[in-house]
Amino acid sequence: MVPEHTQPVPGDSPVIIEMQNLVKTFISSAGEFTALQGINLNLQEGEFVAVIGKSGSGKSTLLNMLTGIDHPTSGQVLVRGVDVYAMSESKRSLWRGRNLGIVFQFFQLLPMLNLLENVMLPMDYVGMYDIDQRPKKAMELLALVGLEEHAQKLPAAVSRGQQQSAAIARALATDAPILVADEPTGNLDSQSASKIIDLFEMLSRQGKTIVMVTHDPSMTERTSRTVFISDGELVNETIAQTLPLLTHSVMKELSKRVKRLYFQPGAVILEQKKSVGFFYMIEKGKVDIVLKERRSNDVVISTLMDNDFFGEIELLKGGKSIASVRASLERPVDLLAISREDFLWLMEQSPLTEKAISTMVQERLEERKQTDRRKNRWKLFG
Ligand code: ADP
Numbered sequence: 001m002v003p004e005h006t007q008p009v010p011g012d013s014p015v016i017i018e019m020q021n022l023v024k025t026f027i028s029s030a031g032e033f034t035a036l037q038g039i040n041l042n043l044q045e046g047e048f049v050a051v052i053g054k055s056g057s058g059k060s061t062l063l064n065m066l067t068g069i070d071h072p073t074s075g076q077v078l079v080r081g082v083d084v085y086a087m088s089e090s091k092r093s094l095w096r097g098r099n100l101g102i103v104f105q106f107f108q109l110l111p112m113l114n115l116l117e118n119v120m121l122p123m124d125y126v127g128m129y130d131i132d133q134r135p136k137k138a139m140e141l142l143a144l145v146g147l148e149e150h151a152q153k154l155p156a157a158v159s160r161g162q163q164q165s166a167a168i169a170r171a172l173a174t175d176a177p178i179l180v181a182d183e184p185t186g187n188l189d190s191q192s193a194s195k196i197i198d199l200f201e202m203l204s205r206q207g208k209t210i211v212m213v214t215h216d217p218s219m220t221e222r223t224s225r226t227v228f229i230s231d232g233e234l235v236n237e238t239i240a241q242t243l244p245l246l247t248h249s250v251m252k253e254l255s256k257r258v259k260r261l262y263f264q265p266g267a268v269i270l271e272q273k274k275s276v277g278f279f280y281m282i283e284k285g286k287v288d289i290v291l292k293e294r295r296s297n298d299v300v301i302s303t304l305m306d307n308d309f310f311g312e313i314e315l316l317k318g319g320k321s322i323a324s325v326r327a328s329l330e331r332p333v334d335l336l337a338i339s340r341e342d343f344l345w346l347m348e349q350s351p352l353t354e355k356a357i358s359t360m361v362q363e364r365l366e367e368r369k370q371t372d373r374r375k376n377r378w379k380l381f382g
C-alpha cells in the first residue's frame, strides 16, 4: 500500500533511466568477483526510489554505473535517452554535472574548501548562475539543510552528520533533474534524517527523479518505489511487495519461476467452478471478482489491484474457483503466475507467509459468506 503522504507517480511519466543487462565484474589479485549479475531496471521521471539490500549486495556499484563513475563490464545505461558510456570521459564528466546531483557514501567534500565553497564548486564546474550569484545560491542550499551558520567552516570543523548535510546541499547545486544518493542519512540522527527525507519528497514532487540507496527498511515507507538487490541481482518488485515476508533468496528463486501473463480489459482470467492451477499476483492493473448468477446479471463482489493476489483459496482448499476473475474494463492487466507446485514450495519455505495467506483465505471466505447472506435476504424481500 502507498502511504498517503507519498505521491504515486502517474503510470505514464516518461522513462528517464534505463539499465539493460548490466554486468559488473571486478578483477583483482584475489580473483574475479561479479558484483552485478545482469540488472534490468527502468526508472520513470519523478520517481523517488529506494534501493535496498544488505551490505555488499551491490548497491553502490549500481549507483556508480548509473552516474558513469565506473564502467560496466557489459550492458547499457541510458539516461534521458543518452548512452552514458558512449561518450568520452571528459564529455561524461560535464554531462554528469548537468544531469546528476550525487551524494557519495563518504561525502567526498574537499577538505581545504569551506562548506560554502564546496557547494559552489559544481556551479563553477558547469558554469551555472552568474559568478556573483553563486555565493547567494549556495547559501540558500546550505540553509535548506540547516547549515547556514556553518557556511564558513571547513569540513573537518563540523560533525559527520553536518558533513553529510553539506554533501546533500552540494548535490543540489546545479539543480540537476536526477539526484543520486548513497546512504544519505547514514550518519544522521533520526530527526535530521527525517528532515532530509522531507526535502527529498519535496524535490520529487517538483519533478526530480531521486535514487536513494539505504539499508534502513523504514525509509521505504516514504519513497514511491522500492527496488531490492540481493547478491548483485534485482528481486522482482511485485513479488517483494506482494509477499514481503519471504526471504530475498526465495523471492529471487520465485522471480525466475514466475510466468508473466497479460489480459485485455474485460478478459476472463479464471472461470467460476473451474479448477485453478496457479497463484496470481497483480503486477499492474485491476481485476474484478465476479459471481455468476443463473438468472440475474453477474455481480462484481470486489476489485483487486496492484500487489494483490488471488487463486490462493482454491490452491489451499484444493477446490474449484469460487468466483470468476476478469480483467477490469478500464485497462489491461499484467499478472505474475506461480504454479501450484511452486506455491506450495514457497509456503513451505516461509511459515510466516503461509500464516498471512491462510488468514487472508479465512477473511475472504467470511466475506463471501456475508455476500451470500445479503443476497439471500434480497431474495426474501425481492
Ligand atoms: P553495497 O554498496 O551494497 O554495500 P558494493 O556495491 O559496494 O556493495 O559492493 C558489492 C560487492 O562488490 C562487494 O562484495 C564488494 O566487496 C565488491 N566490490 C566493490 N567494489 C570493488 C572493487 N573496486 N574491487 C573489487 N571488489 C569490489
Ligand code: MG
Pocket: 059, 060, 061, 105, 182
Ligand atoms: Mg555501499
